[in-house]
Amino acid sequence: xxxxxxxxxxxxxxxxxxxxxxxxxxxxxxxxxxxxxxxxxxxxxxxxxxxxxxxxxxxxxxxxxxxxxxxxxxxxxxxxxxxxxxxxxxxxxxxxxxxxxxxxxxxxxxxxxxxxxxxxxxxxxxxxxxxxxxxxxxxxxxxxxxxxxxxxxxxxxxxxxxxxxxxxxxxxxxxxxxxxxxxxxxxxxxxxxxxxxxxxxxxxxxxxxxxxxxxxxxxxxxxxxxxxxxxxxxxxxxxxxxxxxxxxxxxxxxxxxxxxxxxxxxxxxxxxxxxxxxxxxxxxxxxxxxxxxxxxxxxxxxxxxxxxxxxxxxxxxxxxxxxxxx
Numbered sequence: 001x002x003x004x005x006x007x008x009x010x011x012x013x014x015x016x017x018x019x020x021x022x023x024x025x026x027x028x029x030x031x032x033x034x035x036x037x038x039x040x041x042x043x044x045x046x047x048x049x050x051x052x053x054x055x056x057x058x059x060x061x062x063x064x065x066x067x068x069x070x071x072x073x074x075x076x077x078x079x080x081x082x083x084x085x086x087x088x089x090x091x092x093x094x095x096x097x098x099x100x101x102x103x104x105x106x107x108x109x110x111x112x113x114x115x116x117x118x119x120x121x122x123x124x125x126x127x128x129x130x131x132x133x134x135x136x137x138x139x140x141x142x143x144x145x146x147x148x149x150x151x152x153x154x155x156x157x158x159x160x161x162x163x164x165x166x167x168x169x170x171x172x173x174x175x176x177x178x179x180x181x182x183x184x185x186x187x188x189x190x191x192x193x194x195x196x197x198x199x200x201x202x203x204x205x206x207x208x209x210x211x212x213x214x215x216x217x218x219x220x221x222x223x224x225x226x227x228x229x230x231x232x233x234x235x236x237x238x239x240x241x242x243x244x245x246x247x248x249x250x251x252x253x254x255x256x257x258x259x260x261x262x263x264x265x266x267x268x269x270x271x272x273x274x275x276x277x278x279x280x281x282x283x284x285x286x287x288x289x290x291x292x293x294x295x296x297x298x299x300x301x302x303x304x305x306x307x308x309x310x311x312x313x314x315x316x317x318x319x320x321x322x323x324x325x326x
Contacts, residue, residue, distance in 0.1 A: 011058030021211035034202030080149035139170025
């Protein structure tokens with residue numbers, strides 16, 4: 001197996017904060033590799049180092065065989081980066097944005113125009129090619145931003161939370177684009193907090209927390225690592241949620257979680273379901289819904305980091321509000 005990205009012991013310090021604490025990564029060529037983790041875990045710092053935008057304080061990394069520090073110029077020629085927010089010029093048209101990038105990277109005017117036309121067609125933006133980007137929808141801007149990162153035909157593409165703020169339809173369109181890229185041999189390093197996105201796109205995933213990789217594997221391997229199935233019970237009478245919670249707690253591997261009127265808990269095996277059913281019947285609790293399924297990546301994330309991605313987003317919003325209030 002060949003690897004487009006290899007990072008060994010990456011360290012990055014910002015003042016007293018250790019953003020990266022010895023990260024190791026191996027990203028197979030022609031695949032989507034998911035980098036998951038809470039806000040502040042080090043995902044974006046790692047991407048910026050691999051994209052030569054930051055120098056590591058320790059360790060080393062190679063992209064397509066080139067060291068990101070000593071051969072930064074070669075790395076930049078082989079990579080593209082799409083950040084969390086569209087970086088295109090809103091006053092220019094779609095064609096002008098892509099041609100500008102082509103010209104800045106040394107393409108002739110004719111070559112830049114041809115490449116822009118091909119990308120606009122591939123990203124279904126031909127009809128809007130002559131319009132100012134400020135008239136584009138959010139999904140159209142993100143597609144143009146991704147097209148801009150492909151003007152130079154990169155072998156490695158960094159997608160740092162590329163679907164942030166998109167509606168479900170636009171997100172699905174972006175997923176289709178990413179799948180098409182790997183089909184042409186492009187290697188994609190994807191950071192995201194949408195665990196469904198990582199589950200659907202990534203062949204391999206690394207979970208990062210506190211600046212280090214705490215788990216790696218395929219989505220199915222990570223789900224299996226929780227060592228549990230998930231039991232969900234919704235009583236027919238919402239007033240009995242507490243009683244259901246008490247029943248399933250006796251069969252659980254962790255504290256039951258209540259969302260709305262549904263009680264969810266990891267359990268050790270399939271034998272638990274009939275036992276729970278008997279206990280609920282003994283207590284006269286009628287059940288509206290009872291399911292037993294494998295763990296989701298959301299539950300893997302909770303198991304590994306101690307919190308859910310949406311909890312991190314809520315904390316980030318709270319921090320921003322506190323900062324603005326100050």
